[in-house]
Amino acid sequence: MSESPSELKTLKEIAETLNQGNDLQIVLNEVLKKLLDLTGFKTGWIFLVADNGTFELAAHSALPEALSWENCRLMCDSNCYCIDQYWNGRLKSATNIINCERIYHAIKQKTGDTEGITHHATVPLRDQKKRFGLLNVASPNKNQYSEKELALLEAVALQIGTAVKRIRLSEIEQQNVVLKERNRLAQDLHDSVNQILFSISLTAKAARETTLDESLLEQLNFIQLLSRDALAEMKSLIWELRSEGLKNGIVEAIENYASLIGLPVELTVTGSIALSAKEEELIWRITQEALNNCKKHSQADKAFVTIISLKGQLLLEIEDFGIGFRYDPDAQIHSLGIKGMEDRTKKYGGKFSVKTAKNKGTKIRVALPIISPEKEEKGS
Ligand SMILES: Nc1ncnc2c1ncn2[C@@H]1O[C@H](COP(=O)(O)OP(=O)(O)OP(=O)(O)O)[C@@H](O)[C@H]1O
Ligand SMILES: [Mg+2]
Structure with missing residues (x-):
């Protein structure tokens, strides 16, 4: 497929937006806004679907009153054909969803103005290998999306999917850096403070051999006990520092x-x-x-x-x-x-x-x- 100049511009600007950050929620919201600006669709939303099948509303833009009602309750609680199709594996490419089940619930429950939205287009978010969510867009009184529109949405969804994967990988990398740092800190504490406390304990022990003075002996004994306690405390702190990572x-x-x-x-x-x-x-x-x-x-x-x-x-x-x-x-x-x-x-x-x-x-x-x-x- 060869893209027209305006499609190329859309893809270029979407790619630039996706490259601008590492916070998944911010990036997804920004890219959604950009997509609506560039394409003229009125509203859009993104679901991320976990491996265990649970889905979360990860971003939304310009939702009609009926759908943004009560903190987007209908978007989070109720189901839609798009999610059903995703789950049963039938949603493989960009698709016209005949009508939006959430809008149907919204009208039934009188949650507010639907602003003319009845249908949406839906596209699976994926990278080259795996699907992990959905991109939906809609416009007032629009119940058909052209082949061209669907093809563009598919290209955008692939870009978003690749960015989601990149951000997730960088989050894992970040966690590994934190783990490494905790481990280094544990090691440093162990090697520095532990060794000093150990030396205090040994010095007190050696000093005890050199005196018969009862009160001095008592104090040296005390120093030895204290440094031993401090060593034990330090050790348990080190155990704590290392205990991250079991998630x-x-x-x-x-x-x-x-x-x-x-x-x-x-x-x-x-x-x-x-x-x-x-x-x-x-x-x-x-x-x-x-x-x-x-x-x-x-x-x-x-x-x-x-x-x-x-x-x-x-x-x-x-x-x-x-x-x-x-x-x-x-x-x-x-x-x-x-x-x-x-x-x-x-x-x-x-x-x-x-x-x-x-x-x-x-x-x-x-x-x-x-x-x-x-x-x-x-x-x-
Ligand atoms: N796998 C091992 N191979 C050889 N020697 C060992 C091994 N594990 C422990 N040791 C010996 O046993 C001693 C006691 O180990 P322990 O873990 O109690 O203390 P540590 O490692 O010296 O100090 P820390 O209190 O920081 O753990 C060590 O100093 C070392 O001499
Ligand atoms: Mg040890």
Whole structure:
């Protein structure tokens, strides 16, 4: 199809508008206004449809009173043939919708002036691969859209679809940057403040050996206790900072974390696991700490994480084939990672064990009783 100069101008201006921002809602509203200006259609609206089939009114412009009634209630609550056709897969290209079901409801419910709108044209929003919404336009007393108009709408819908995809990808990128930053902050706190507190604790310990003065001993003891408490506080803050990222489930969280810290991880999940939020959080935090340890101490170039659900039990193993534990007397004082994993597991009624052998590697094993989410809700 060869576009006329005015169509080319429309496509060019739409492309420019779409390139002007990264906020989906603002961009969609702007582009809709621009489309109406350029084409002369009176009103338009965009639905975004999620993978689970739910739809949201993502943008609208110059809706008649009957449809903008009560904060666009009819646009959000009731259905229309366009959404039905989208759902049943019949809406493949730009189409004339015979009449708008929402307008029909609006007239029945007397929600206001329809401003002559009875029909709309509808086009699926898509990129090259996937559909993810609808663009609708309408004009007063217009019940037929020409082939040319529909072809233009289709080209615009493809442009909008590609922009929606670009914006969504940039949102994901943005979230990853935030996650990375939180992780870096956690690491910095760990490496700087933790080390200072650790030194205070060690210095107080050493100073105690040099005096017999009772009151001085007491104060040094106090300093040691305080710095230990501060270390524990710091550690829990670091756990908090790292706990972001669980939104899309444990598997994605572990994979993302592994790539954030630059440690290849082979993850195996066996059995169907419906974890409660508490279980998921516990597994996530333990896995993070164990992977962190692999990265920091094991010298292994890979870690293996296995999650198995078996007869009301959940087994989590994090294994590496690195150098194994080296005896470090200082680590007894400041190391809170393993202790944190063990305490949290026991608090949950589970069993915790560490197996380690020189130059053979380390395996952390956690066995948890699974509490179904319903039981947990009733119990809590
Ligand atoms: N996968 C591993 N391979 C080799 N050594 C390990 C491994 N995991 C832990 N260790 C050893 O066990 C010690 C205790 O680990 P732990 O996680 O409790 O403390 P940490 O990592 O030194 O400090 P932090 O309190 O920041 O976690 C480590 O200092 C390290 O010597
Ligand atoms: Mg550790």
